[in-house]
Amino acid sequence: MMRKRYAVCGVSNRALKMFVKPMLSLFQEHTEVVGLLDPDPRRFEVAGEQYPSLKELPCYKPEELEKMIRECRPDVLLIAGRDNTHARYVLAALEHDIDSLVEKPMAAGAEDCQKIIDAEKKSKGRVQVTFNYRYTAIHRRIKEMILQGKVGRITSIDLNWYIDTYHGSSYFRRWNRYREISGGLSIHKASHHFDLVNWWTGQRPEEVFAFGALNYYGPEGPKNPSIKDGRFCQTCDEKDQCIYYRRWNHRTGDAEVKDDHLDLDEARKANFTGYRTDACIFDSDIQIEDTYTATIRYDKGAMLSYSVNFSTPWEGYRVAINGTEGRIESTEYHMPQRIPFPFEEHQTIEYYPLFGSKEIIHVVERPGGHHGADPVLLEDVFLGPDPSRDYEIASSSLDGALAVATGEAVWKSVRDRRPYKLRELLTY
Structure with missing residues (x-):
């Protein structure tokens, strides 16, 4: 090679x-x-x-x-x-x-x-x-079950994603808060989720209708100590009254946990030019939403009921895929060190044939980032596709475009209070 x-x-x-x-x-x-x-x-x-x-x-x-x-x-x-x-x-x-x-x-x-x-x-x-996300063992196994005909023709998907108060608030402390830079969280974050559904189903999204709001952050956030702009966590004189700060930090300011996407300690030590990770999550210049629900129709008849919330007590998702032959369910808990209650850490897949007995599928994960997904992705990128895999997994420019266009249709549907067809945003 x-x-x-x-x-x-x-x-x-x-x-x-x-x-x-x-x-x-x-x-x-x-x-x-x-x-x-x-x-x-x-x-x-x-x-x-x-x-x-x-x-x-x-x-x-x-x-x-x-x-x-x-x-x-x-x-x-x-x-x-x-x-x-x-x-x-x-x-x-x-x-x-x-x-x-x-x-x-x-x-x-x-x-x-x-x-x-x-x-x-x-x-x-x-x-x-x-x-x-395509490369985790669980997600690959779900794809394989769909290809094997376990659910038949897919009719509907329920996907509910939860981002906890640590990770969720981090997007509002950084550049992600500006739509012109990130596209909003329906693109920056949810494009991951939309691509996963597109790949699982083998279908393309056609039409989106969504609701969304800024419920937790921004000046009207119910946990805002006072309406004031220009604060930064490291120097704020109200951080003792900020429950988001107090939940994840000692009074000395030493972080107890780290975001799975951003190492706050390293970012502060590096002292990048003009880059701060501690802008106030209650600033008035926040341009994006923190809560979405959406209904999406696909070209082969499937329908997705989707929601995402960026301020929840625990992080992970619940998914259910329904079809003419059965149903797949799975629940995943992310970042177990941040979950404040007992839970079953090992994720399983539950399969319900339309007529028959329930099956529980245990999947072995590889070590490595994002539940073992990163090493598998890197092997495919740098060594070429795994020859033992008999289905496509790499994401093309069209895959990337469909995920982004779906996210844009979501926030534009929220803004304009009407459905959006992807063909209004993208020609392919």
Whole structure:
């Protein structure tokens, strides 16, 4: 297998821990990191401190993207910066007939997704979106059961996602609070969920109707100590009255737990330029919702009843997939150290044939991030698809676009109080 050259666009914690670290160790015979690009020079220093071999790499600002491609001659752009930067880098890769490996979401909106789809048709480069939810053992087993005909023709799906008060509030302390940067949480977070359903069912979403609101955060949040802008957790004189802060921190300010996507301690120690992780979750400039319910119709007849809430006592999901031959159910608890009650930690799949006896399926997980999903994803990315797997799992640009367009249809349906057809946002 040819050793591929990767240039990193967005030297984020995700890029370094999820991709660069294994590229420098497990996959060093197959990969080579040849350049780094980021708007913040401090991120290059942190990358070198964590991984000394990166210190010798050429580093570039975003406006030097063309120069980086010309000088480093990458085979692949690894894109893992802020959501609103993804499309620019993907489009540059396609213009130069280079592949791109892009973190979800593929872009912050459907318009940029359309540009990517159109550009890919004219390019030798290909786009892969790293939807790691597809790769967990449980999710792969559910896909296999569907392919085996266990539920027959899928008629309806119930998916309820819960984000706990620690993880949920973190989105409102950071840049995710701005819709023009993240697309809102119906894109930044829920695109994961929509892609999973699209992949499970083998169907494409056609129409969305949704309700949503900002129930917990923002100035009208019921736990806001006072209506005031410009506070930061580290210096706030009201943090002792903030239940979100007190729930997860000692009075000394030392964090007890870490977000599964953001290491707050590392971010503070790194002192990234102009980047804070402790903006007040009750600020008035928050532009996004924290609660959604949606009904989605698919092209082969399935219907999804979806909800997500970003301030719940525990984190995880409940899913049920109904079909003409049976029903699949599963409940997952995320981040067990944060769950304040006894629970069954090992996730199972419950299968109910339409006529017959219930079955409980136990699935063995691999070690590794996101319930063992990350190692499987990385093997597929850097070694090629697993030859023992007889179904498609890698996410294409169309997969990425459908997930983003569904999320955009959700927030636009909330805003405009009407159903949205995906064809209003995306042509494919």
